[in-house]
Amino acid sequence: MKRRTFCSEPNAAPTKRIKPEEDGKDLIGRDEEVKEIRLFLHNCLHARLGGSLYVCGSPGTGKTACLSYAIDQEVAPVPKLTKVSLNGNMFNSPNFVYGALLHAMTGRTSSSESDSIAGLNKLFKSCKLGKPMKPHNVLYFVLIDEVDQLIQKGHDRQVVLYQIFQWANAPGSNLILVGIANAIDLHDRYLPDLKKEVKLMIFQAYEREQLVQIMRFWMSKETPRFEDDAIELCARKIASKSGDVRMGLGLCRRALSLAKMTLADSVSFVHMKRALSSSSNSAYTATIKSLPLFQKYALCAILRCASLKITIKCVKATYKSMIKEWQLSGSLDSCELSESHLEHLQNNGIVTIGKTPPRKTSSDRSIILKVSPADVIESFDDNSLLTQLASGAKNKSNGTSFYAKG
Ligand SMILES: Nc1ncnc2c1ncn2[C@@H]1O[C@H](COP(=O)(O)OP(=O)(O)OP(=O)(O)O)[C@@H](O)[C@H]1O
Numbered sequence: 110m111k112r113r114t115f116c117s118e119p120n121a122a123p124t125k126r127i128k129p130e131e132d133g134k135d136l137i138g139r140d141e142e143v144k145e146i147r148l149f150l151h152n153c154l155h156a157r158l159g160g161s162l163y164v165c166g167s168p169g170t171g172k173t174a175c176l177s178y179a180i181d182q183e184v185a186p187v188p189k190l191t192k193v194s195l196n197g198n199m200f201n202s203p204n205f206v207y208g209a210l211l212h213a214m215t216g217r218t219s220s221s222e223s224d225s226i227a228g229l230n231k232l233f234k235s236c237k238l239g240k241p242m243k244p245h246n247v248l249y250f251v252l253i254d255e256v257d258q259l260i261q262k263g264h265d266r267q268v269v270l271y272q273i274f275q276w277a278n279a280p281g282s283n284l285i286l287v288g289i290a291n292a293i294d295l296h297d298r299y300l301p302d303l304k305k306e307v308k309l310m311i312f313q314a315y316e317r318e319q320l321v322q323i324m325r326f327w328m329s330k331e332t333p334r335f336e337d338d339a340i341e342l343c344a345r346k347i348a349s350k351s352g353d354v355r356m357g358l359g360l361c362r363r364a365l366s367l368a369k370m371t372l373a374d375s376v377s378f379v380h381m382k383r384a385l386s387s388s389s390n391s392a393y394t395a396t397i398k399s400l401p402l403f404q405k406y407a408l409c410a411i412l413r414c415a416s417l418k419i420t421i422k423c424v425k426a427t428y429k430s431m432i433k434e435w436q437l438s439g440s441l442d443s444c445e446l447s448e449s450h451l452e453h454l455q456n457n458g459i460v461t462i463g464k465t466p467p468r469k470t471s472s473d474r475s476i477i478l479k480v481s482p483a484d485v486i487e488s489f490d491d492n493s494l495l496t497q498l499a500s501g502a503k504n505k506s507n508g509t510s511f512y513a514k515g
């Protein structure tokens with residue numbers, strides 16, 4: 110697996126530090142949140158000591174965007190720091206996170222879970238009971254987005270989640286941990302013993318006026334331009350539902366393409382109204398969103414097999430090479446996609462699988478996508494990994510890659 114270094118060399122050119130008042134250039138209405146995250150990071154990095162932050166809030170409230178910005182400003186320029194960014198969605202089982210962490214930090218592939226834990230125990234230091242905390246020469250920064258995916262189903266005591274937060278919260282630790290998820294009560298429910306140590310930040314849902322500003326900002330570069338009425342209508346709808354700005358931006362894009370299709374001079378109230386009604390008709394979108402990650406990968410493979418006649422065999426081969434090419438195997442039990450996985454997509458109405466042709470095998474059955482590629486991509490909710498997988502693009506600079514000291 111390729112690793113990327115974020116460790117500034119001692120003689121590297123100093124990175125320009127952005128002053129707090131310049132915070133959130135592309136982030137509207139989140140100045141306070143960005144400031145608070147930066148302060149947490151700054152304090153840990155300045156003292157060269159660990160700590161943990163849990164950022165939560167409903168979908169599309171800007172958690173990942175704010176964290177990425179704050180990390181770029183505070184963490185990236187710091188010397189002697191190993192930075193790793195993971196997404197909980199990558200793991201079929203929470204325990205896999207240990208191996209992924211060790212690999213991302215050291216390049217080592219461990220033979221077992223206990224080997225990984227032992228390796229991490231050696232990396233993450235803390236100070237002995239009663240001894241004063243000393244700044245660390247080497248620090249570790251770990252960001253886990255969708256950290257709630259590490260919750261072990263059916264377990265009262267969350268060993269994996271607890272272990273990771275425990276490393277960061279041990280006195281004098283050298284691990285700075287940031288977890289992001291939707292659940293507001295995650296640390297209350299699953300980390301009761303560490304509740305006091307883990308810093309909690311809650312992102313509130315956006316209100317109508319904030320949504321207007323954010324959507325206006327992102328759509329300002331588009332042509333044709335958006336009429337105020339169109340943005341207002343969208344913001345009103347979204348604010349009354351979830352306050353999820355991602356959903357609002359998706360609707361803006363849909364209205365924009367409707368306007369483009371009709372060669373209109375502007376994106377009007379009517380375009381937005383149509384976008385709103387067509388999105389509520391798209392029943393498949395919700396189904397795709399709820400699919401397990403590997404089935405979303407399977408959909409990406411189907412989109413990649415952009416030939417007229419797609420067969421199970423071709424989707425399986427594309428899936429396998431895609432998983433290898435993107436080095437996603439660590440997140441899956443194997444590179445193999447079974448026919449029953451594809452049949453599951455059929456049961457959900459997303460694809461139709463044909464009959465076995467005469468003198469052929471079941472893997473020669475054809476697959477027809479019943480949802481438009483645009484709707485599949487839209488269901489990925491701006492998840493850059495999935496979007497790039499579907500398009501075949503090779504730029505892996507997204508939150509799910511590993512970043513580590515080289
Ligand atoms: N305050 C903001 N200003 C400008 N753009 C924003 C703002 N908040 C969110 N966005 C944009 O909206 C989209 C969704 O934001 P983001 O991914 O940060 O949400 P999230 O809270 O992490 O959602 P999820 O819980 O689903 O992961 C991104 O494209 C982001 O750039």
Ligand SMILES: [Mg+2]
Pocket residue numbers: 172173174254289
């Ligand atoms: Mg997010």
